[in-house]
Amino acid sequence: MTPQLNLVGLVVADMAATLAFYRRLGLDLPPEADTEPHVEYALPGGLRLGWDTVDVVRSFDPGWTAPTGGHRMALAFLCATPAEVDKLHADLVAAGHVSHKEPWDAFWGQRYAVVLDPDGNAVDLFAALG
Incomplete structure (x- = not known):
């Protein structure tokens, strides 16, 4: 397999x-x-x-230590619309979570934002533009 x-x-x-x-x-x-x-x-x-x-x-894994220096992977959550990206980003930031990248219109045709979860993992929010 x-x-x-x-x-x-x-x-x-x-x-x-x-x-x-x-x-x-x-x-x-x-x-x-x-x-x-x-x-x-x-x-x-x-x-x-x-x-x-x-x-x-x-x-x-007794020697495990948290990584430092930035993330190497991210979880990416598809949103229904660009407005949902903005709303979800604002909701998470209002709840005290750190915005890594404010929402923007990416050149690859998506509305995109990045928020950090409580452990510093990047969580991408995205939706297709128009």
């Missing part, structure tokens, strides 16, 4: 704060997940997002 991408895993410092961020993006995560050390969410199409606390990661 050819390996298939099935789960994107993120390491989190504060599970409740991280899940609150992803709930604002529309993921229906149950409140009781806030106290779990490992959480998974099935996305449409079969791909899953997973979150592990630092303690869980260090239980099997």
